[in-house]
Amino acid sequence: MSSFYPGKRLSTKGERCTVRYIGEVKGKSGQWLGVEWDDPTRGKHSGSHDGIEYFKCRSSHPTPGSFLRPSAVWDKPRTFLEALRTKYAAAETGGDASSQNTIRISGKEAEEVGFEKIARQQAQLQNLRIVVLDDLLVAAYDGTNTTQEDSLDQILETCPNITDLDLGRNLFETLDDISEICDRLPKLKFLRLDANRLRDVSHRTVPNSTGSGLAQITSASLDHMLCTGGELENLLRSMPRIKELSASSNQLGSLDNCGLPSTLTSVILEDNAFSSLEDIKHLKECCPHLQTLGLKNNQIADATRSKHTAATFKLPETIVDVDLAYNNMTSWDLINHLAAIVPGLEHLRIAHNPLFSSLRSADGKPLTSADGYMLTIARLPQLETLNYSKITDKERINSESYYLSQIGRELSLAPEEKEKETLSAHPRWKGLCEEYGEPKVERKTENEVDPNSLAARLLECTVYSPAAANVVNLPNEQDPLLVEIPKSCSIYKVHGVIGRRLGVEPYKLRLILETGEKDRVDMATWNGVEEWDSDEDDAENVGEEWKEREEELVPGTRPLGTFLDGRKARIRVELKDLAKERNLMFT
Template identity: 45%
Template sequence: MPESMVEHSWIGLRKEGTPGSFIRPNRPADPPRGFVEALRQKYASELDDDADVPTSGSAALQQQEEHSIRISGKEVEEVGFDKIRKQLANLHELQIVILDGLCIARPSSRKFTAVSEDSEAPLDSADDVRRTCPRIAELDVSRNLFEEWREILSICRQLDRLGSLKVDGNRFRDLTISPEEKTDYEPLARRIQALSLDDTPMTWQDICHVTSAFSNLTSLTASRNDLGCLHGGSLPATLSSLTFEDNDFKALGNLRPLTTLTGLQRLLLKNNAISKIIEVSTDSDASLPVFPKTLAYVDLSHNAIDAWSFIDQLHDVFPGMTSLRVSHNPLYQSLRSADGKPLSVDDGYMLTLARLSRLKALNYSPIAPKERLNAETYYLSQIAKELSLSPEDRAPEILAKHRRYAELCAEYGEPTIQRTTAQSIDPNSLGARLMRLNFLLEGAAATKAAKGASSNFSIEVPKRFTAYAVLGLVGKHLGLPPIKLRLVWETGEWDPPAKDQLAVDELWDSDDEVEDEIVRGEKAHKGVPREVEIVAGTRSISTWVDGSEGNIRVEMK
């Protein structure tokens, strides 16, 4: 800890029964280092130490034993590390340099000298960095002792190849530079393309002020800066990637100044508190924030999204979005279908995919055409189920929540809505807990069934009955071993044919053959009935068969 910071040290007094942290008042402060000194300590100190090691004799053997590495009592040989050390020790050739947490400071570059606080220091003309490591292209000086932004610039201006700069975790008390300094540092500002200001913490105005000097900046990271709502100020129009993770944004409207970045392609907002599109209490503009069409990738994972209405509006806010990450939000932790059944995370993934028609990737997974087909037909069936379980006068209200319903109906055909009197049944009554199963015997099952057993029969069972129990009832009714029976639920829905089957149908078209057809709007395409095999197990029958009634085909295995 530097001497200037000792005054700010604190002593944590331990309360009774609780732990405490202590810093001794007489603890010596860590001395600040210059940039070149820290560079040599990080990359060349081991080589300097090796130069003092004797190369022969008993002293060399003793020194080798002291430097040996042992794991579980066995000596481990280092292979190739000497070559790496020598390469890193050649400071003149270093291109990627990481000097985080090394107490680096440049007091000579600060505005006020240590001698007189009323006199301004001249422009820093030191050339120490250029002479030592002129090839640096990526520099990380995070968590050091810089107090003024000019200290950073005095280092970077000597690096003619520098393109990426990280200053995370520094605490700047002065971000201003004089007009003379700005002119001197202008060539540097044109070279920097990637800048990281994580955990500085800077205000939005500070970030805009610092980045305004970088005319070719394409990537900016400003995470963990307690940003809540961006008002005024603007970032360089050259930016294509922005990372504002671990901040305190609560609505996409809080990011309205970013909508002017016409070249923005990536926006990362992980670990915020976003749950709304517009927050009236903080956003004076009630209009929808619309980002440029160049923005293709958005990360909204680990936020507070809890409603499908937010998902439905994402294409309005991000008209060019083709890739989205939205996992780990409350919305996906308590999903339920229209009839109250819990839905899995995979179901949430399919419903998200189906609601956003332009997505090509979701949660890092590319979306295949077949996957989109399955998701959209599943979503359409969920809408139909919700309509079936609701009174007819609520249909407009329900359809208003599903913006893609008309589009999906035009693509896959309007589903059949079968409203029943189920809603008039007391949900706590026995009738609401029963399911009617209609069985039809086919093939060998019909011929091998016990004499007098009907080929068509129905039974009512509690919805909590397991597939094992239902299979046992069917076997008992037919006089056949349940283990040899196969139950197939006929859903009454149709799947579109595969592309290769459509090609065959175009070549072979016979009026003599009667084939099933599925209607999509005004077009008729041959399709296949959707069937689900009920696998014997402990799952309840209600998780296999939707609704309160189902048609099941019985076959021999």
Template identity: 45%
Template sequence: MATEFYIGKRLSYDNQLCTVRYIGEVKGTKGEWLGVEWDDSIRGKHSGEHGGIKYFECLNKSTTSGSFIRPTRKPDLGRSFSEALKAKYAPDPVQDPSIHIVFATKPGDNALKKDPLARINQPIRISGKEVEEVGFDKIRKQLAQLSELKIVILDGLRMERSCARLREGMDEWERGLTDVQEACPKAIELDLSRNLFEEWREVASICEQLEKLKSLRVDGTRFRSTSITPAEHARCLAAFAHITDLKLEDTLLPWASLAALTHLFPALTAFSASSNLLTSLTPHALTPTLTSLTLEDNALPTLSSLAPLTTLPHLRRLILKSNKISAITASPSAAPPVFSKSLIEVDLTYNDISTWPFLSALPTTFPGLTSLRISHNPLYHHLQTPDGRPMTPEDGYMLTIARLACLTILNYSPITDKERLNAESYYLSLIAKELAYAPEADEAAILEGHPRWKELCDEYGEPVVARSKGGVNPNSLAARLVKLHVYLGGLGEERTTTLEIPARCTVYTLLGLVGRAFGVPPMRVRLVWETGDWVPAARADVGDAEGEESVDEEEGEAEGGRVGREVEILAGTRGVGTWVEGMEATIRVEMR
């Protein structure tokens, strides 16, 4: 096996970066292989396993990030810093045989016919005026002034710095390097992402030569080692002395390594560790100088998994977008984390927040919170009022404003006094509705879920809670059922039954249920609703001139000249609810 390969070595094949994770034989094949993990997780074919045998682990846990490659396959050549800089900003002229230069000449222009290239040195004139030609050569000349570059982006250029790697017998990287300083001494922003660096000291050896550097980005690099020796520590502090903004996204470094690196930046205020597959933060503190922290696109499940951040005394902005946060703590009995009052801005968009108690608890966890981003969470997808009517996400944002008195900005929009007034009045009315539709015994439990109830009542006055009978939600299934007390008499003994059916159930269906309950033919049944109301009894009419008999008064129990009002329910497709009033009725069954 060639000695140039080792575990952790960074390689590139066809401009696709990878890291050596295994060197050796693979069962069922001949010869030796390199097991590599591709930076692009969909580039490979497996997860380090072949024939049921696990040969290596992939950091990103993808099932398609690993491959086996023969060591005889030639990798792409790496570049030094100066080579990468020239490749990006001052490339050689492109020699493309498909490009042809055609000159238009006037009749009789013999000089150009003999020497067409003589046209190159002649000025271009349009309508008699000489114009400036701006082409690739001029652009290259402008970009070739590398010493004037202030923003240097060397992303994905296969850069390596073997001269700065620690060698046997050394306790620090090589001193006296000047290649970077000579190439772009005025750089204030530097992007070294997705290159072939293996050790953090390679990055430090570059920054050491850039005295004006303020911003550093090293995303997507799979470092074999981020440790430094005691002799290198002071050099790193000097190299990163003026850097205030650091991004280490998609490096898949553990939290301990990420936290340790921040302590090498004495002036660091903004740090991003997005896309590092973090599921929790181990008790390793970041540098206390941070004011802005971005942990976007990780897999953090709760706010309590961020407990190590509560010690940051100056943190003002925390970005937690696109995680898996769904609760404050993993256990309801656990104490919530409490961040510094300096933290005023939090971004929780694209998480798994689905309950209002989570939002109501935010002021406890973030006592200084004034600006919040909370959109694109399940909580706002299926909102309903207490009586079951659907609500829009805009309604949800109003309730968010009402629940969080501390907010002055929601989703980047300042909250006006009028918006807060409308939101809190609306919220108070919804709480009153929720109380109205619940039994009085549940009032304490309901108000426990609305911590601002008393405060809002003091501010706007306590709303009237008009409870419906039995506390039934009018949009619930119970509210759509009619309770029928049905009895059948006249067959020796009275038989009774109780039916609960939807109010829109047809009379034909009711006849079938009655027939089944009493064992009688449904179509021989006559249904009479006994309303319970009393009406004046009809008087007997005197026979007419033809001598007809008088009409008897309506059957029914008379009381002081009044009789019970009854309504016959006729067979048909009309709903039962259109025949009876209220949600409960007494039905008398007669046989025809």
């Protein structure tokens, strides 16, 4: 058991894990190792058994832990040079790369033309510049697992030209274990350490020291390392020249206690636990030259941690590129304030947020993703590309005009006393009005019917008959019949509805629509000049005659609503003289 300790990295059957506990488990005989798997779905629990917590896991997954016997079969770790030769010098050592001269495609054998030449080139380890040794069980040099030909001192002689190195998903335990390798690679610029779980991130070498290989790094990937903000800061202290950083999938919820290097120009923080832009406001102080910011697949919903607090902070003005795709935005609040928080923003990705799958207009009508695209452009005047698409001048004009009309519509539907509150949700209102003119706002009166309601599609028809004195069941002008008829009803149906309400066969009815307007019968001549635009009072003075305009509703398929503009109609009912009409037909 002396060879095991908390933080030790192990692998069994290709699955990597970290020792979190060593000792007994109640109800089980013998000694056990409590481990946290790199692949959390491989585990059975969170470090507890029968209500007793034996260790804590760093992963947020509910079951990343297991108990294993120390006597389990453990995979043998490799040194850096062993892994390098396994991957790139198999032809020299008689490995698989030279033994396979043919491949099979759909059951047919094909010759691998040129693969031997590639194998020979790879065998020339001194010429390697880009090296990928991920998931090869690479561990630290501890003096017991090396030979003279495989020692740290042989790294510089074996592969002196490496510029890009991937050591992800291996068995390193401390930053110094990694530094000892990097110190022997004088040309190293890019380092990938993804999914290494370090128990110690301190570094004994003084930053900027010419003897430190980490000090030469300009680009690093530290994804899936389960780092806290403080641990990430300690890791980066050994890389004083770094410009590009990826620290995704580290469960980071805030950068308040994480001082990042001032040299950074690009920071990718995808798949963490940020819930607002305020969680990363510390970037303003520590990264004054930042240009690219990746926040994809977080939980960002608002600009600030509290929905009731206005955003008073700014991110570095040098930022021009931001990725906010796959977050948790459900309202326009963050986008409305984005121009002020990131004043230099030119390129934005914001797709796949809940906001764009449930868009509604001011009157509740569903909007499309194209509408969301336009409304986003209109809210960010300095934007040049959105979701990788270049914004043309025509798109901007159309988007801003559309957005302005939507604000006008929202104002029309809101009470006048809430105008200020409504406009507070649209910071661009004033600027857009100056550019395109203020839209006309027509507010609905208290008794006005909602144009989208069923009531707006009905006509209130006042039906009366001058023959009511002779026919008892016909309504007179003083006591008319009120009938609501849909505008879409054909005149055929109108005759049927009114006939049924009056108890008269429809074919016996003649329906006359009284429009309430007047037409001139004869044109008057005033001083020899025909006056076409005189009003009714003038007409009386010059002897003109006016007649009430009427329209007979002849049975047909034409809808009733096409005869008038308002919501009310006055219909006069006359009874046909069927005998007289019959005689005229045969005369």
